[in-house]
Amino acid sequence: MTETEQTGLAGIIVGDTALSTVGKAGIGLTYRGYDIHELAASATFEEVAYLLIYRELPSESELKTYCSRLVALRAIPNELKLLLETMPGSAHPMDVLRTGISLLGTLEPESTKHSAYQIADRLIACAPSILLYWYQFYRNNKRLDITQYADKTTADFFLHALTGKKPEQEQGRALDVALILYAEHEFNASTFAARVTISTGSDFYSAVVSAIGTLRGPLHGGANEEAMRLIASFQMPNLVEATIKSMLVDKVKIMGFGHRVYKISDPRSDVVKAWVETLSKNSSEAPLFDIAQGIEKVMWREKKLFPNLDFYSALLFHFCDIPTLLFTPIFVMSRLSGWSAHILEQRAHNRLIRPEAKYIGMEKRSFKSLKDRTSATSTK
Ligand SMILES: CC(C)(COP(=O)(O)OP(=O)(O)OC[C@H]1O[C@@H](n2cnc3c(N)ncnc32)[C@H](O)[C@@H]1OP(=O)(O)O)[C@@H](O)C(=O)NCCC(=O)NCCS
Structure with a gap:
């Protein structure tokens, strides 16, 4: 790259x-x-x-x-x-x-x-x-x-x-x-x-x-669905630690964590998390909140990665009875x-958005007629 x-x-x-x-x-x-x-x-x-x-x-x-x-x-x-x-x-x-x-x-x-x-x-x-x-x-x-x-x-x-x-x-x-x-x-x-x-x-x-x-x-909006699938994949909070650690070793991206602009925390996450805590009190699936907090703890300790808006929003939507899809x-x-x-x-205030690219391709070369070309795939 x-x-x-x-x-x-x-x-x-x-x-x-x-x-x-x-x-x-x-x-x-x-x-x-x-x-x-x-x-x-x-x-x-x-x-x-x-x-x-x-x-x-x-x-x-x-x-x-x-x-x-x-x-x-x-x-x-x-x-x-x-x-x-x-x-x-x-x-x-x-x-x-x-x-x-x-x-x-x-x-x-x-x-x-x-x-x-x-x-x-x-x-x-x-x-x-x-x-x-x-x-x-x-x-x-x-x-x-x-x-x-x-x-x-x-x-x-x-x-x-x-x-x-x-x-x-x-x-x-x-x-x-x-x-x-x-x-x-x-x-x-x-x-x-x-x-x-x-x-x-x-x-x-x-x-x-x-x-x-x-x-x-x-990597953008789809992260909340993936975050929910991850949280729901755990039966018990005590299974979180080993699984997340091994996912990190395998370089798996944990959806709902990290951000391009924020470096320490996403200011929206705590607001959503507080609502999830409230909703979890009336839910038969309250352990999901403990599981999510467990993932958050491991992610911070191991990678200094914090939940972005999508992580706890996934659980908020789930506690509102919304299907993950x-x-x-x-x-x-x-x-x-x-x-x-x-x-x-x-x-x-419009002006056409048209950036430029750095060229990293072939040097300028002469055109080859069809009969002089070798198969493009054979050179790969
Ligand atoms: C949001 C995101 C795309 C920002 O990406 P970025 O600024 O391009 O940062 P990178 O993807 O280059 O990540 C930098 C490093 O942190 C790691 N990292 C970043 N987010 C990670 C995550 N969620 N889980 C595990 N590792 C992560 C990368 O693997 C990379 O590690 P390396 O340097 O060892 O290769 C990225 O954090 C991500 O993919 N998060 C998960 C998707 C997500 O939640 N998207 C919603 C964003 S609001």
Whole structure:
């Protein structure tokens, strides 16, 4: 691997943003200047989405109007339902979301009728509907009637439409907090992908589809699903130590640990962990929390690696009765707010994003006619 490949753009500033600070000394993680801890303690996901997209926290009446708008935008068109019924039940839900949103882009394309702000609201409102319509159709043989759910928050609506029962207050709020923490994180890979796409003059949906494809990978959004599988693979906390140590010896990456920007801790992790502890008290699977803490202890002692947002979020989602397969799509439901804000910001100060590469290939050489060439595979 060359030196340039090794950097993976680490530490390189590639643009300006007024949206968030990540790991800035003395500032920490903020969204438009507000500390993430204060937002997680006192705001709802809808307030945070509004803050990111419309630049300021909403007043009481603005919030009321915004929440009613999101509720009204949850229903999905029949053409989209048909597509969701056509997709295989074995598909990964990230592919379902990516494809569903892409189809919506043909039914409600960006235009004077559907402005960028309207699309941002629409996608935040209907991403859970797309996901759950497909999920209920295949898993429970049911066509979800979205209009029957009047839940005010995205978190409550998601849990209600998923499980068929109104969520416990603690579960609804725990998911709400997770959505706040997942909403925005500066120039992470998926956000950067969205900004690159929009910088070419492309449309809103294309940027979001690029972002979903980028988030899907296990080194980014997919880590929460892998973290859950790891935690659930242990029957007892006392089995953790030896297994994790041997995985580390084998150079296996433990999903949900480490971070490109944070070096000592992820400020979101403790907030999520506290919610997991609360939820575990009412769960028959409380030992999973001890197992997770055991993994955290070994990872820190052996490698000085700390849990990132994905590690304890996995358990938070699990204690909210959410199937593991839907964990990464929840990341999408939330990050749509951050992506939308970045798309708007990139457009407002656009210059095509087009970096350069260091060439490491062949010296310049003469063209060989077909008859003079030896087989390319025989030279390998
Ligand atoms: C997030 C992540 C991609 C950051 O990667 P990065 O800055 O490129 O760091 P690297 O992958 O180069 O890791 C540096 C070293 O730490 C080790 N390391 C980093 N994360 C690790 C993990 N989760 N488990 C085990 N070892 C890890 C690497 O193996 C490497 O060790 P080496 O120098 O002996 O080869 C990386 O920590 C990771 O893959 N974590 C797991 C996936 C995850 O949780 N993603 C969600 C991120 S929010």
